[in-house]
Amino acid sequence: MITVHHLNDSRSQRILWLLEELGLAYEIARYQRDATTRLAPEALKAVHPLGKSPVITDEGRTIGESGAIIDYILRRHAPDSPLRPDPASAAFDDYEQWLHYAEGSAMLPLMLNMYVGRLGEAGAPLHPRIESEIANHIGYVNGALAGREWLVGDHLTGADIQMSFIGEVTGAFGRLAQYPNIEAWVGRFQARPAYKAALEKGGPYSFARSRPSPGREKERRAEGAARMRACGLSGGVCGPHPPAGCAVGFPSPSRERVFRFPPPSAKPPGDEQASEDPANFPPGVTPPDEFQRAPGSLSP
Numbered sequence: 001m002i003t004v005h006h007l008n009d010s011r012s013q014r015i016l017w018l019l020e021e022l023g024l025a026y027e028i029a030r031y032q033r034d035a036t037t038r039l040a041p042e043a044l045k046a047v048h049p050l051g052k053s054p055v056i057t058d059e060g061r062t063i064g065e066s067g068a069i070i071d072y073i074l075r076r077h078a079p080d081s082p083l084r085p086d087p088a089s090a091a092f093d094d095y096e097q098w099l100h101y102a103e104g105s106a107m108l109p110l111m112l113n114m115y116v117g118r119l120g121e122a123g124a125p126l127h128p129r130i131e132s133e134i135a136n137h138i139g140y141v142n143g144a145l146a147g148r149e150w151l152v153g154d155h156l157t158g159a160d161i162q163m164s165f166i167g168e169v170t171g172a173f174g175r176l177a178q179y180p181n182i183e184a185w186v187g188r189f190q191a192r193p194a195y196k197a198a199l200e201k202g203g204p205y206s207f208a209r210s211r212p213s214p215g216r217e218k219e220r221r222a223e224g225a226a227r228m229r230a231c232g233l234s235g236g237v238c239g240p241h242p243p244a245g246c247a248v249g250f251p252s253p254s255r256e257r258v259f260r261f262p263p264p265s266a267k268p269p270g271d272e273q274a275s276e277d278p279a280n281f282p283p284g285v286t287p288p289d290e291f292q293r294a295p296g297s298l299s300p
């Protein structure tokens, strides 16, 4: 039986989705990210030397890399599934391209955006190149989806499942509104019963939820800045005002966030109790979306 070594809130979610689409029996071995760094636990290295997820084990074999796993499962366990085009067809060539493209090319500028964003001003010279590569790649995917529901042919294939993480990360960075074909496609695949079943089995998956579009982000910044002025603070924005204090932060998903309690009136500026943990929002207060990811995150 296939075992999916599943790291919470990660790319292995798409392998669970594939298995649900196919209706194959499988087991989940669960691994939990470090709460601060979001890195995988050492235990994953006992399964595969890289210690990354997804990894599957099956009949004595260990397979890593999402694209290879999707190929393996379809080839060995469901060769006639419509999720895998006929290897003799031109559609199969497109399908293979997407399987490789997702992690081989499209993820790179998205990852760079996350890592370089952590450098603050020091990373500024790299941003134009990163932005143009995001526009290049995500624009390419958006163009490929123009006038069609799925990436290959007229139905869902493993290519959509492999590429789904690209669409979802684009959404998690608040960029989907710029790419309406991707946005519609993400909505389409997230509505599938098998996708939902996989979510239930996999546990909380933050990438399923898109952040507000840049237009809405601008409004939220303005609202946050007004709350900051009301607090007599500057240099960030304020989340929805907690009853017991002030939440100060920077809304960009790529910038460091700091949360400070209690309100500045209770302690002199610079001496506030600082916490990077959204859990430190007062009881009953939900941190705004942009504060959900821990600033020490080193892995999407």
Ligand SMILES: N[C@@H](CCC(=O)N[C@@H](CS)C(=O)NCC(=O)O)C(=O)O
Pocket: 007, 009, 010, 011, 012, 038, 039, 040, 041, 051, 052, 053, 054, 064, 065, 066, 067, 103, 299, 300
């Ligand atoms: N290209 C690989 C990427 C695997 C990967 O980096 N997975 C992340 C989770 S999305 C991971 O395991 N991160 C934990 C860590 O690096 O410690 C694939 O698609 O399988």
